[in-house]
Amino acid sequence: MSNQTLNLNNELYQYVLDHGLREPEVLTRLRADTNRLSEANMQISPEQGQFMALLVQLMGARKILEIGTFTGYSSTSMALALPDDGLIVCCDLSWSWTAMAREYWQEAGVDNKIDLRLAPALSTLNLLIDEGWDDFDIVFIDADKDNYLNYYESALRLLRPGGLIMVDNVLWGGNVVNAENHEPSTEAIRAFNRFVHQDDRVEISLVPIGDGLSLLRKL
């Protein structure tokens, strides 16, 4: 038997869901609602949402920054894992996507933990830095790939020491190893992965869950 991570075929993936997933009903509905949109592939997988929620609990996180909220699956998953006085600052550009998110934050009873900022994320991050925020426990990066390195640098400033950066889509549907693919987003993710691999400001683990999730712990 190889010591390589298992390749999940459909049957084995279904087994993972059947034996590993405990998805709250409100998240099941949100996922179904989002799957009707043409951009549905931007939604994280349910087992990834549950994994991120577990990390929130393990870290005893209270303050989270999310860059790229879409229709709210990841923020709702993490908000449900936060204590009552927890906070997620959510950055997105889309009023319509986050309208769906707002609906589900209310249904899940976590809307009091959400601070939605509808603006270009880099502007919001600069504002937070100017305001002196430096004690986020977790930053989740899942917005436009061209800005991943910029988001990462801002995240390092906004996190407490020992804080965690989670970066989504780092395997980009497998395109990171497709030599034919030179799309800007693919090149941006490759550049990001190369950079953090060498960056001694963080401890790293590239977890092959969903579309690839890098965990980067700020030293």
Ligand code: CA
């Ligand atoms: Ca994503």
